[in-house]
Amino acid sequence: MIRRVVLYNLRSAYNVGAIMRTAEAFGVSEIICVGTTPFPKVVNDKRLPHEIARAEKQIEKTALGASEMLIVKHAADDEGMIDILREGLTIVLEQGEGSVDLMSAASDVGDCPALTLMVGEEVHGIPRELIKRMLALDGRNKLVEIPMLGRKESLNVSVAAGVALHWFSLQKRAT
8 A cells, every 4th residue: 555655846736735635535644745846834844934825725725634634744856855765665657668557566566564656747747867766766666657548648647646546555455
């Protein structure tokens, strides 16, 4: 089961809130907001009070209280995120060379206690170089994609996160 979700450079606070709400519903305990991703107040927050208030108001519109039920951390850059993710297994949700089908990946991970789902920026996703670094962190980390059956090639990031959380939740219940 997914325990942490990484939101990499998301642009929309509404997507952040929607992911937080869905993540909490699937038993996720921690959200890591990276880079420019909007985030609610965190420990040692260096933003100005009005910046925090604006982000929290927008996130809360879709999170509906879920942001207060989760541990939320902020990593200003890739290095900070990688330091946090050194423990456990990371599932990078992104289309790309070498990606595996979400459904088969969900059955392959077993019962990893520190399983993390990483989703990327709404338009450009996660940079290829970062994906390579994430996969190199642990040989078990996986690049995973959702099979698309229609003509569209992608989903909204909050919807994609929800699909992935659902599949990993189903696998946990099946074991």
